[in-house]
Every structure is written in C-alpha cells, then in structure tokens.
Amino acid sequence: MSLLTVGTVAFDAIETPFGKTDKIIGGSATYGSLAASYFTDQVKLVAVVGDDFPKADIRLLESHGIDTEGLQIKAGEKSFFWSGKYHIDMNSRDTLVTELNVLESFDPVIPDSYQGVEYLMLGNLSPQVQKAVIERLDQKPKLIMMDTMNFWMDIAMKELKETIALVDVLSINDAEARQLSGEYSLVKAAKKIMEMGPKTLIIKKGENGALLFNGDSVFFAPALPLEEVFDPTGAGDTFAGGFIGYLAKTDDTSFNNMKKAVIYGSALASFAVEKFGTERIIKISDDEMEDRIHRFIDLVQLEGKF
Amino acid sequence: MSLLTVGTVAFDAIETPFGKTDKIIGGSATYGSLAASYFTDQVKLVAVVGDDFPKADIRLLESHGIDTEGLQIKAGEKSFFWSGKYHIDMNSRDTLVTELNVLESFDPVIPDSYQGVEYLMLGNLSPQVQKAVIERLDQKPKLIMMDTMNFWMDIAMKELKETIALVDVLSINDAEARQLSGEYSLVKAAKKIMEMGPKTLIIKKGENGALLFNGDSVFFAPALPLEEVFDPTGAGDTFAGGFIGYLAKTDDTSFNNMKKAVIYGSALASFAVEKFGTERIIKISDDEMEDRIHRFIDLVQLEGKF
Numbered sequence: 001m002s003l004l005t006v007g008t009v010a011f012d013a014i015e016t017p018f019g020k021t022d023k024i025i026g027g028s029a030t031y032g033s034l035a036a037s038y039f040t041d042q043v044k045l046v047a048v049v050g051d052d053f054p055k056a057d058i059r060l061l062e063s064h065g066i067d068t069e070g071l072q073i074k075a076g077e078k079s080f081f082w083s084g085k086y087h088i089d090m091n092s093r094d095t096l097v098t099e100l101n102v103l104e105s106f107d108p109v110i111p112d113s114y115q116g117v118e119y120l121m122l123g124n125l126s127p128q129v130q131k132a133v134i135e136r137l138d139q140k141p142k143l144i145m146m147d148t149m150n151f152w153m154d155i156a157m158k159e160l161k162e163t164i165a166l167v168d169v170l171s172i173n174d175a176e177a178r179q180l181s182g183e184y185s186l187v188k189a190a191k192k193i194m195e196m197g198p199k200t201l202i203i204k205k206g207e208n209g210a211l212l213f214n215g216d217s218v219f220f221a222p223a224l225p226l227e228e229v230f231d232p233t234g235a236g237d238t239f240a241g242g243f244i245g246y247l248a249k250t251d252d253t254s255f256n257n258m259k260k261a262v263i264y265g266s267a268l269a270s271f272a273v274e275k276f277g278t279e280r281i282i283k284i285s286d287d288e289m290e291d292r293i294h295r296f297i298d299l300v301q302l303e304g305k306f
Numbered sequence: 307m308s309l310l311t312v313g314t315v316a317f318d319a320i321e322t323p324f325g326k327t328d329k330i331i332g333g334s335a336t337y338g339s340l341a342a343s344y345f346t347d348q349v350k351l352v353a354v355v356g357d358d359f360p361k362a363d364i365r366l367l368e369s370h371g372i373d374t375e376g377l378q379i380k381a382g383e384k385s386f387f388w389s390g391k392y393h394i395d396m397n398s399r400d401t402l403v404t405e406l407n408v409l410e411s412f413d414p415v416i417p418d419s420y421q422g423v424e425y426l427m428l429g430n431l432s433p434q435v436q437k438a439v440i441e442r443l444d445q446k447p448k449l450i451m452m453d454t455m456n457f458w459m460d461i462a463m464k465e466l467k468e469t470i471a472l473v474d475v476l477s478i479n480d481a482e483a484r485q486l487s488g489e490y491s492l493v494k495a496a497k498k499i500m501e502m503g504p505k506t507l508i509i510k511k512g513e514n515g516a517l518l519f520n521g522d523s524v525f526f527a528p529a530l531p532l533e534e535v536f537d538p539t540g541a542g543d544t545f546a547g548g549f550i551g552y553l554a555k556t557d558d559t560s561f562n563n564m565k566k567a568v569i570y571g572s573a574l575a576s577f578a579v580e581k582f583g584t585e586r587i588i589k590i591s592d593d594e595m596e597d598r599i600h601r602f603i604d605l606v607q608l609e610g611k612f
Contacts (some may be wrong), residue, residue, distance in 0.1 A: 089490065129572055184395065186531055187531045187533075188533055190536075205514065208511065209514070209515075209528070211531060218531055219607075220528040221517055221606075222515070222528065222606075225492055225493045225526070226491070226493060227493045227494055228494075229491075256610065260320065260608060260610075298536065299610070300525070300526055300567070302523075302562070302565050302603070
C-alpha cells in the first residue's frame with residue numbers, strides 16, 4: 001500500500017560523547033521515510049528544503065524508492081537547521097541552534113499523484129501544518145499516524161488537540177504523555193489521551209521500550225539492551241516510519257498486527273542509534289533485519305508452560 | 307526444596323502521596339520470605355528483632371509456613387526502624403529516619419535444623435553479615451542469590467565485592483549496576499559485574515521491568531503498566547523472594563527456568579506495590595496469581611509469524 005510521510009527534511013549538527021558531525025541530513029520525514037522504505041516501495045514524501053540542500057541527499061532518498069515529487073525546494077532560502085548536544089546518559093540533550101528558515105512559512109502541497117494514499121505518517125511539525133495535510137487529502141487514508149513534541153504542548157496545546165482529534169494513532173514519549181494528559185500514571189494518561197480521539201496510542205520510553213495502547217488492550221515492546229547508544233537523533237521518527245511502513249506493507253491495522261509493527265519500529269530504531277544520523281539506516285541488509293527481529297523476539301521469549 | 311532467607315525484619319513508617327502509615331512490619335527478609343512462601347513451604351528465616359517486635363507479626367510469618375527458629379529476639383533492645391517519604395513520581399524517596407538498633411551488632415546464627423538448605427537468599431544487609439551467613443553453612447547451597455544497595459557501595463565497596471564473588475545471582479537496580487561497574491551502558495555493566503563472580507545478574511528497573519543476564523544471554527521481563535503505584539516499599543525484596551521461591555519450588559536453575567522465575571518475581575512485586583507494606587502480599591489467592599501471570603505473558607505476546 002502507498003504511504004505518505006510528511007515532516008521535516010533538514011540539516012542536523014550533532015554532538016555526542018562519542019564525537020560530533022558537521023551538517024548532515026536529518027529531519028522527521030527523512031528518518032520516517034527511510035525507515036518505511038524497508039517495507040514498501042510506495043513511500044511518498046511531502047516536506048520543504050532551501051536550495052542549499054544537497055541534490056545528493058535528495059537522490060539518496062530517491063535511491064530508497066521514496067517519491068520526492070512533494071519535496072518543495074525554495075529558491076534563495078535556507079533549509080531548516082537544528083544543532084544539539086547529548087549528555088553522557090544519552091537520554092537528555094541541549095538544543096544549541098534552531099534555525100527554522102524555510103519551515104517558518106511551510107505550506108504543504110500535496111501533488112495530485114499522491115491523492116488516494118492509503119497510509120499517512122505525520123512527522124513532527126506544527127499541528128496546524130499537520131492538520132492542513134489531512135484537510136488537503138481528497139480521501140481519508142485508512143490510517144493516520146501522528147508524532148509530535150512537548151514543544152507544541154508548550155506553545156499550541158489547543159491546535160495540537162484539534163489535530164490529535166483527527167488521527168488514528170498518536171506516538172509520543174512518556175514525558176509528553178504525562179504533559180498532554182496531566183496524569184503521572186501512564187495507564188491513566190493513555191486513557192485520557194485516547195479519549196481525545198486516537199484509538200491507538202504509542203508511548204515511547206527510549207531505552208525502556210514502548211507501550212502500545214488500544215482500548216483496554218496493552219502491549220509492551222522492549223528496547224534491545226545495547227552495548228552503546230551512539231546517537232539517538234531520529235530514533236523516534238525511525239520507529240514511527242518502521243511502524244507505519246510495516247502496516248502499509250501488510251495492509252492490516254488489527255491490534256495483533258500493530259504489535260508486530262511496534263517490534264519492527266523498535267528494530268529500526270535500534271539500528272538508527274548505532275551510528276550518527278541516518279548513516280546506519282540507509283543500509284540495513286535483509287539478514288541484519290531478520291537477525292535483529294529475532295533478537296527482539298528472543299528477548300521476551302519463554303519456553304514451556306507456567 | 308528448602309530456602310533460607312536472610313535479611314532484615316523491621317519496622318517501617320511510610321509516607322506516600324496517597325497516605326501514611328504508623329510503624330508497620332517491613333524489612334528485606336519479611337518481604338522476601340512472604341513472597342517465597344507462595345512457592346514452597348520450606349522457607350526458613352534468619353534475622354534479628356528487638357523485644358518490641360509484636361508476636362502477632364511473627365505469627366503472621368509462621369502462618370505462611372515460614373520457619374522462624376532463626377529469628378533472634380534481643381531482650382531489652384529495639385528493632386531496626388526505617389521511615390521514608392516517597393515523591394510524587396514514586397521512583398524516588400527521602401529517608402526520614404534510620405535507627406539501626408539491633409542491626410548494629412547482628413551476628414547471624416544458623417540453627418542446626420537449617421543446615422543443608424538448598425537455596426539461599428541474602429536480602430539487603432551489610433556485606434560482612436551476608437558473607438558470614440555463607441561461611442556458616444556446612445554445605446554450599448545449590449544457588450545463592452544476593453540483593454544489596456548503593457549504600458554499601460558508598461561505604462564498603464571492598465567488602466561488598468568480596469561477598470559478590472561468592473554468589474550465583476546478584477540482584478540490583480540500574481543505578482546500582484552503573485555504580486558498581488562504573489559503566490553507563492547496562493550491557494557493559496552486566497559484563498563487568500558477571501566478571502566479579504555471579505554467573506547471573508538481574509538488573510531491576512522498577513516500572514521499566516527487569517533484565518536477566520547470564521553469560522551472553524539476556525532476557526527482559528516488563529513491569530505491568532499499573533493505574534496506580536500505591537507504595538513501592540519492599541518491591542525489590544518481594545521480587546527477589548518470588549524469583550528464588552520459584553527456583554526452589556521447581557529445583558531448576560536453567561536459564562529458561564530463571565526467565566519464568568523473573569516473571570513470577572515481577573508478578574509478586576506488582577502485587578506488593580498495590581497496598582501499603584506487606585498488606586497485599588499476605589493474601590494473594592491462587593486465581594489472582596494465575597491471572598496476574600497471564601497478564602504478564604499477554605503483555606509481550608505476539609500471535610502468528612513474522
């Protein structure tokens with residue numbers, strides 16, 4: 001099935017305890033579409049960059065079968081740039097630079113060839129832009145998934161809730177779930193958030209895995225215990241892209257299939273953090289993917305009866 | 307199989323956002339032996355209290371089939387007392403009062419009738435006392451499990467490592483694993499700690515579950531997402547008691563059986579936090595236990611092939 005990923009395509013400059021990068025390709029739609037490309041060759045992208053954005057990076061996306069017709073290139077403007085520095089625990093970071101540039105006036109245009117798309121992934125962007133995308137699709141997709149950030153809860157809670165009301169799956173981290181719901185218990189938070197609209201909620205807990213809530217059902221996917229987390233940038237977007245990519249591939253939005261999708265998303269994210277930026281997720285072999293999935297399954301596998 | 311639990315039997319006074327208690331029964335050996343009593347009727351206890359300790363609380367332990375011959379009652383002395391206040395997140399707490407009392411001069415005596423015990427649980431105590439218990443057993447048990455705390459890492463690291471070298475299973479939390487090993491990555495921490503002696507390491511992560519390491523194998527047991535954590539006091543000791551109780555019941559120390567033991571320990575701990583102190587774990591019905599175990603299994607259960 002076809003999948004549209006909307007989000008940022010950007011430059012990141014990253015500093016971790018292990019080293020630092022110059023400007024490299026980043027952004028929620030970059031990670032999301034690359035991750036999804038492992039599951040379907042019908043990934044379409046809507047985003048905006050300036051004309052400073054390297055053609056080679058666009059070709060990289062295209063080489064993964066990603067349709068870039070919806071990637072706007074603004075002449076004379078600069079691409080969105082974010083720079084951050086991770087602390088030693090890799091769970092917290094300081095933002096050093098945020099230059100919105102082209103993102104300030106981003107008006108998402110849906111190419112005619114994208115209409116009728118079956119799955120929609122709304123990567124982190126302003127909730128108004130995310131909502132505009134939904135409104136500009138002639139046909140409601142089978143499933144809309146949305147990612148967001150505490151930033152929008154701080155400055156645009158009303159608009160955020162309006163957009164959340166329109167989606168099927170919301171993906172946020174534990175601190176964001178608490179902020180959005182006002183509840184400390186994640187079980188209570190999940191109930192409140194699902195009352196806001198989404199039938200399904202994914203709460204990401206970083207190195208502590210992810211919870212998938214759907215009505216009264218809950219599934220837990222562990223994170224793989226890793227020797228080293230090299231760079232967590234984009235892990236959440238990679239997770240989301242892997243999740244919805246797997247749903248689009250299988251065209252099955254049942255709870256049981258979403259469980260598998262969470263494992264695939266977690267597996268993709270476990271690759272993402274092994275190297276800087278997109279370096280690791282642009283070349284995952286089939287064997288590596290299969291091996292990784294089995295490690296996730298083995299991690300919680302019990303043999304025999306209780 | 308028979309199981310000896312050594313640790314504290316004490317008074318706790320607990321304050322949480324949900325309420326507070328007067329002095330109630332607590333201590334690592336109390337929680338550990340009560341949890342283990344669900345699996346074997348051959349639980350033996352070594353601990354010390356003052357003569358201020360209520361006979362009714364000792365009878366409570368005995369009513370669970372726990373042999374209290376090894377419980378020393380010191381005439382004219384007072385029982386160990388701890389008082390603490392939990393923060394709203396329930397993951398951190400302030401110690402308000404610590405009165406060592408009888409614990410200051412605790413010299414563990416092993417009754418003759420305990421000799422030949424097959425499983426040994428060393429609850430949190432000074433590492434010197436833990437070591438003395440091992441030395442005073444005529445026969446090495448089939449399996450020795452040990453729990454400890456950051457407190458001993460701060461003041462008695464050398465003695466702690468000497469005791470750790472003698473045990474088969476060490477159970478500590480994530481912060482303690484990092485402190486003990488000097489490694490942030492839990493995978494690296496686990497390797498270093500297993501080189502100190504224990505073949506098996508359990509890293510407890512509270513509401514984020516527990517990791518079981520054994521050689522190159524790793525197993526992850528989630529914690530059950532709960533609506534409310536009422537009082538986390540004793541959850542770790544309850545986990546340990548459930549874990550080793552299940553091993554003693556099945557008399558199987560294979561890695562696969564330890565995985566199941568981690569699930570049983572986690573299930574017991576999930577009961578423990580539902581009420582103050584030992585209130586919940588003194589009366590768990592068979593049906594409740596079975597239901598809880600199934601919730602743990604369902605939480606990570608996937609149907610069908612990948």
